[in-house]
Amino acid sequence: MQQPNILVVDDEGDFLETLMNRLKKRNIATAGCASGEEALRLVKETPFDVVVLDIKMPGGMDGIQTLREIKKIRRETEVILLTGHASLETSMEGMQLGAYDYLLKPIKLEDLLEKLAQALERRGTAAHQSQSEEIRNLLRKT
Amino acid sequence: MESTIYLRLQWKIISLTLLVTFTPLLLLGLIIYRQFAGMYTEQIREQIHYRAETQAEALDLFLKERTAILGTIADTHSFQTMITEENLARKLAVMNLRAGAFVDLGVIDHTGQQLAYIGPYELAGKNYYDQAWFGEVMSKGLYISDVYMGFRQAPHFIIAVRRHENQRSWILRATIDPDIFSRIVQAAHIGRTGDAYLLNAEGTLQSRPRFGGNILEHARLDISLFGRHTMTFEQEGSDGRKLLLAGTWLKSKNWLLVISRDVENEMAQLFATRNMQIAITVAGILAIVVTTVLTTRQMVRQLKQADTRVKEMDAQLVQTDKLAALGKMAAGVAHEINNPLAVILQKTGWIQDLLDEEELQKSANIDEMRTSIKKIEEHVERARKVVHSMLGYARRMEPRLEDVDVNLTVNQTVNILENYARNNNIDIQTDLSPDLPIIAGDPAKLQQVVLNLVNNAIDAIGNDGSISIKSMADHSEIQIVVTDSGPGMPESVQKKVFDPFFTTKSAGQGTGLGLWISYSIIEKMGGTLTVQSKEGQGAAFTITLPIVPPMKK
Numbered sequence: 001m002q003q004p005n006i007l008v009v010d011d012e013g014d015f016l017e018t019l020m021n022r023l024k025k026r027n028i029a030t031a032g033c034a035s036g037e038e039a040l041r042l043v044k045e046t047p048f049d050v051v052v053l054d055i056k057m058p059g060g061m062d063g064i065q066t067l068r069e070i071k072k073i074r075r076e077t078e079v080i081l082l083t084g085h086a087s088l089e090t091s092m093e094g095m096q097l098g099a100y101d102y103l104l105k106p107i108k109l110e111d112l113l114e115k116l117a118q119a120l121e122r123r124g125t126a127a128h129q130s131q132s133e134e135i136r137n138l139l140r141k142t
Numbered sequence: 143m144e145s146t147i148y149l150r151l152q153w154k155i156i157s158l159t160l161l162v163t164f165t166p167l168l169l170l171g172l173i174i175y176r177q178f179a180g181m182y183t184e185q186i187r188e189q190i191h192y193r194a195e196t197q198a199e200a201l202d203l204f205l206k207e208r209t210a211i212l213g214t215i216a217d218t219h220s221f222q223t224m225i226t227e228e229n230l231a232r233k234l235a236v237m238n239l240r241a242g243a244f245v246d247l248g249v250i251d252h253t254g255q256q257l258a259y260i261g262p263y264e265l266a267g268k269n270y271y272d273q274a275w276f277g278e279v280m281s282k283g284l285y286i287s288d289v290y291m292g293f294r295q296a297p298h299f300i301i302a303v304r305r306h307e308n309q310r311s312w313i314l315r316a317t318i319d320p321d322i323f324s325r326i327v328q329a330a331h332i333g334r335t336g337d338a339y340l341l342n343a344e345g346t347l348q349s350r351p352r353f354g355g356n357i358l359e360h361a362r363l364d365i366s367l368f369g370r371h372t373m374t375f376e377q378e379g380s381d382g383r384k385l386l387l388a389g390t391w392l393k394s395k396n397w398l399l400v401i402s403r404d405v406e407n408e409m410a411q412l413f414a415t416r417n418m419q420i421a422i423t424v425a426g427i428l429a430i431v432v433t434t435v436l437t438t439r440q441m442v443r444q445l446k447q448a449d450t451r452v453k454e455m456d457a458q459l460v461q462t463d464k465l466a467a468l469g470k471m472a473a474g475v476a477h478e479i480n481n482p483l484a485v486i487l488q489k490t491g492w493i494q495d496l497l498d499e500e501e502l503q504k505s506a507n508i509d510e511m512r513t514s515i516k517k518i519e520e521h522v523e524r525a526r527k528v529v530h531s532m533l534g535y536a537r538r539m540e541p542r543l544e545d546v547d548v549n550l551t552v553n554q555t556v557n558i559l560e561n562y563a564r565n566n567n568i569d570i571q572t573d574l575s576p577d578l579p580i581i582a583g584d585p586a587k588l589q590q591v592v593l594n595l596v597n598n599a600i601d602a603i604g605n606d607g608s609i610s611i612k613s614m615a616d617h618s619e620i621q622i623v624v625t626d627s628g629p630g631m632p633e634s635v636q637k638k639v640f641d642p643f644f645t646t647k648s649a650g651q652g653t654g655l656g657l658w659i660s661y662s663i664i665e666k667m668g669g670t671l672t673v674q675s676k677e678g679q680g681a682a683f684t685i686t687l688p689i690v691p692p693m694k695k
Binding site: 015022025083104106108 | 473474476477478479480481483484485486487488489491492495522526530
């Protein structure tokens with residue numbers, strides 16, 4: 001399996017585990033972690049293309065803080081915010097900090113994949129383009 | 143109850159203001175009047191007092207002058223010279239030339255026989271031996287008589303001097319013209335109604351007064367009241383009028399000069415001043431009363447309005463607080479529900495992924511399982527929608543900024559509901575200001591609000607009534623007022639109309655969310671939605687929107 005280039009951060013273990021299983025099943029190399037601090041450590045080690053980040057994580061860093069730190073470490077990393085409830089202010093703040101977009105839970109896998117494809121496309125390199133195309137193909141099959 | 147409080151406040155302010163205004167005003171008026179009246183009366187008294195003194199001196203001078211001239215003639219002429227009528231007539235002419243007011247002149251010898259007489263009366267040869275004055279002059283040498291009738295049977299008084307010549311005494315006697323004398327006395331009067339006259343020691347008139355009474359009549363005046371010096375006092379006159387009197391005894395004759403003034407007449411100027419003062423005070427009081435009442439009413443009315451505004455703002459504040467709290471709670475609930483929904487959705491997705499594997503495809507129940515998963519997904523979606531729509535937070539729920547023609551929106555709404563209203567015999571009237579500016583907003587949302595308000599109005603009226611929709615604008619705001627002729631609502635209901643789930647409609651007729659949603663929509667557009675109502679007098683809902691100019695395209 002290729003080097004994982006997508007990181008999912010969510011404190012809800014069931015959600016994280018299931019989402020990662022489903023992505024892996026679709027041959028999308030994914031890493032996962034349950035906290036902002038852990039995410040920052042992983043981001044420092046691995047140049048992820050896209051980070052899917054939960055905003056509300058009780059205890060420790062929340063999604064907005066994590067986003068700010070990720071962008072400091074690697075500006076080009078695209079971040080998709082994911083949350084059970086986004087107030088207008090939080091989402092606006094996220095967008096201003098450079099998040100690619102934000103999605104509301106519960107979310108269908110297809111919608112997330114579409115967003116991932118768009119984010120990868122934006123990174124612009126040929127590798128990214130082809131991976132984006134692969135995801136799109138997956139979506140077309142279902 | 144409430145209006146009683148304002149009424150009581152109003153009267154309290156009015157009475158207090160009037161009390162503190164009137165007290166000094168009346169006190170000052172009274173003091174000034176008293177001072178002025180005192181000074182005025184004092185001045186009148188002084189004037190009459192001074193006049194009595196100076197006129198008494200003038201009368202004394204008159205008598206002294208005539209006594210002196212008579213004495214000089216007697217002293218410088220012999221008895222023999224004087225008893226010729228020719229000489230006597232010349233002397234009378236000289237006396238009248240020098241002093242005047244002499245009527246006649248006579249020479250009387252020591253037996254009382256008048257030996258010579260010049261004058262208008264037939265008195266030559268009369269004998270005065272028995273007359274009282276004869277004895278007086280013979281013993282004292284000089285005598286001024288009271289006024290009496292005498293032989294001539296006309297009121298007069300005499301001045302007589304005695305001369306001692308060659309062991310014998312003779313008398314030169316002159317009569318003073320009572321008319322001239324009366325006129326001189328009368329000249330002492332002051333003012334139109336003033337009078338001046340002389341009284342002898344018995345209180346008999348010695349000169350003719352200007353008003354009432356004649357010479358030798360008894361005056362209705364207690365002369366014992368007058369002392370040695372000039373005195374002034376008030377007395378009631380014969381006709382009941384108040385008189386101010388001043389009296390001075392003459393020095394050369396025990397006659398009392400009396401000067402009188404009619405107090406009321408003299409005080410007329412003072413009374414006119416007093417009346418003027420009363421009129422000004424009354425006018426002032428009236429002006430103060432009117433001003434105070436009007437000002438206070440205006441003040442209390444403004445206070446009432448301010449109170450109402452504060453109450454409205456309080457109600458809105460409470461409303462905003464409630465909505466904020468509700469929003470916060472709903473956000474928490476949404477998070478708590480959406481997270482498990484997300485897990486459920488992923489789990490069902492995972493099961494579906496697994497079902498696609500070869501060996502499970504052969505299971506007899508595979509279709510049943512797939513249908514169940516579909517159902518789970520459908521219900522997750524349903525729950526998600528409920529949460530999202532309750533919060534109205536998704537970006538697509540935010541009001542969109544478009545050009546809003548408020549009047550057009552109102553007209554469209556009226557068109558939608560017109561038939562429904564007509565069926566219930568309800569008349570919808572619009573009074574739309576033609577020059578409303580186009581503003582930025584969400585026309586669909588605004589229409590939803592107006593529709594909701596008009597719909598509620600129709601429901602409130604039931605049957606037979608009217609609804610009016612007015613639009614107007616000032617420089618910063620547009621207002622839309624929806625007024626109905628329905629039953630109105632008490633204050634307790636007004637406080638709650640914008641609460642979520644609050645409804646007065648019977649169960650199943652309304653969700654109680656309409657006005658709450660309307661309130662939120664208008665709030666998001668930067669405006670306010672308020673209600674004014676009185677029980678039994680209908681209700682008016684007012685939408686106020688800020689004039690936000692539309693974006694340039």
